[in-house]
Every structure is written in C-alpha cells, then in structure tokens.
Amino acid sequence: MDTSVTDHLLSTTRAVRRKLDLERPVEPEVLEECLRLALQAPTPGNAQAWRWLVIRDQDVKDKLATLFREVGKAYLEANIAAVGEAIDQPSVARAFASGQHLIDVIDRVPVYVIPCLQGRPSGDNATDAAFYGGIFPAVWNFQLALRSRGLGSTLTTYHLTHEAEAAEILGIPSDVTQIGLLPVAYTTVPDFKPASRVPLEDVAYLDGWGNAL
Template sequence: MDTTVTDHLLSTTRAVRRKLDLDREVEPEVLAECLRLAVQAPTPGAAQSWRWLVVRDQETRNQLGALFREVGAAYMRNRIAAAGSAAHEQPMKRIIASGQYLVDVIERVPVFVIPCLLGRPTGRNAADAVFYGGIFPAVWSFQLALRSRGLGSTLTSYHLEREEEAARILGIPDDVTQVGLLPVAYTTTQDFKPGTRQPVEDLSYLDRWGSPLF
C-alpha cells in the first residue's frame, strides 16, 4: 500500500463549505460508488443497521434547507455573540464566515446525504457508544471516498434540532434515527492542505490520564 497516497487523503479531507461547486451536477453512479465503499466500514456485531437517504429533489432540499437555516442562523448569531471581539479576528472570522456561507446557500448544494440508524438511542453511554459507533466510521469512509473523487462534504447537525419535522418531510419512520446531514458537491479546488491541529503529544496519554505518551 502506498502510504503517501493514503496519508495525503487522510490528512487533507477537510470539512468543505465555501468551496462546494453549487452548479455542477453530482452523478448518481459516483454517489453509489462512495456509498458502496462506506458500507465496508466496521459495524458492531455485523448488524449493518445503517441506512442512507440521498436527497436530490429541489423542493425537498428547499424544505430541509429552511429547517437547516433557521437553526443554523440562530447558532451562528449565538456563536458571534459568545466570541465577542474575537469574531472579527482571524481565525475565528474565517470559521464564522465559512459556517455562515453554508447556512446561506444550503438548498443550492446539489445533493444531501442523510445517514440514519435503525432504532433510537437509549440515553445510556455504553449502549449509545455502540449505537452511534455503528455508523460514524461509515460516514467518514463515505467522506474519504468523496474526497478521492473530487467531491467535498461536511457532517452537519443543525437540522437534527428539528428531526421530527425533517422525518415528516422525508417519510422517515419513528423508529429510525437521523445522525446528520452531509451536503455533497464537487469542489471548486483540489488544493486542500492538512489542518492546524494541536500536537498529538498534548492530546494523548500513556497508561494513566495526564501521563506523557512519549
């Protein structure tokens, strides 16, 4: 395996918002390829309890977009207020602008992919770790597959604040849990770079909490 290729893919798959191509169609067969790769991800007990709802219809995207925007706009206002003067300085200014852009154009993104799980969370940490852990590896695999084909996405959760309304729009049964919404489009650039992250030595411990890893 050529680790230079895989390392580049893993380190440059970003949350894409402002660099989504809103005018280019996403071919159904490309989405199908990416979903086929996604469901190769590990699944607890081989349950494969994931379901994937691909939304292409414009009117449906308009309805979901309205929910997304209502929650997202309120979130952005609160975030700006909490940030204070920092909201007008980098890097916070760039982060806020990116988030606000997606809120403003959400219904123009060509495809929404909504990952779902059969069942509902229990509220117990151990059980819910398994429940949600059954789909997030597949979501990440889907995003990596998109990236390798020139598409971008970001895992959003705004519409989950209005999950019941979204379920009615989409015909999702009561015993199915939506876990996010992925706006999917080709990207306007492929020049993505690794993100700024804290040193792993500051985030990782050996044997006991707080004990240096190295």
C-alpha cells in the first residue's frame, strides 16, 4: 500500500462548503461507488443498521433547505455575537463566511445524502456511543471515497433541530434516526492542503490523563 497516497487522502479531506461546484451534476454511478465503500466500514456486531437517503429532487431539497437555513442562520448569528471582536481575525472571519456561504447556496448543491440509523438513541453514554459508532465510520468512508473522486462534502446537523419535520418530508419511519445531512458536489479546486492543528503532544496522553505521550 502506498502510504503517501493514503496519508495525503487522510490529511486533506476537508469539510468543503465554499468550493462545491453547484453547476456540475453528480453522476449516480459515482455516488453509488462511494456508498458501497461506505458500507465496508466497521459496524458494532456487524449490525449494518445504517440507511442512506440520496436526495436529488429539487422540491425535496428546497423543503429541507428551509429547515437548514432557519437553524443555520440563528446558529451563526449567536456565534458571531459570542466571539465579539474576534470576528475581525482573518481565520475566524473565514470560518463564518464559509458557513454562511453554505447556508446561502444549500438548495443549489446537486445532491444531499442523509445517513440514518435504525433505532433511536437511549441517552445512556455507553449505549449511545455504540449507537452512533455504528454509522460515523461509514460516513467518513463515504467522505473519503468522495474526496478520492474529486468530490467534496461536509457533515452538517442544522436540519436535525427539525428532525420530525424532515422525517415527514422524506417519509422516514419514527423508529429511524437521522444522523446529519451531507451536501455533495464536485469541488472547484483539484486539491486541498492539510489543516492547521494543535500539536499532538498537547492532546495525546500516555497511561493517564495529562501524562505526556
């Protein structure tokens, strides 16, 4: 295995918002390839309780976009107020501008993918860790597969504030949990760079909390 290729894929798969190509169609066969790779992710007890909704219909996207925008707009406004003068820092301003852009154009993204799980979370930490752990590796598999084919995505959760309304729009049964919404499109740039991250020694410990690795 060429680790230079896999390392590049893992270190440059970004949350893509501003660089989604809103005009280029996403071929069904490409999306299906990525979803098949998603299904290769590990799943607790091999339950494979995941379900995937692919949304292309513009009317359905418009309805979901309304829910998305309502929550996203309020979220950004609250966070802009919370950061205060820090909004003038370039990195902070860029982050908010990226989020606002996606809110503005969400209805124009070619495809939404909504990952779901059969069942409902219980509220118990151990149980819910296993519950959500049953799909997040698959979501990341899906995003890596998209990236390797020139597409981008980001896992969003705004519409989950109105999960019941979204479920009615989509015909999702009451015993199925929506995990998020991934806007999917080709990217407008051919490559991405690794992100700035805190040093490993600041976040990784050995044998006990706070012990330097």
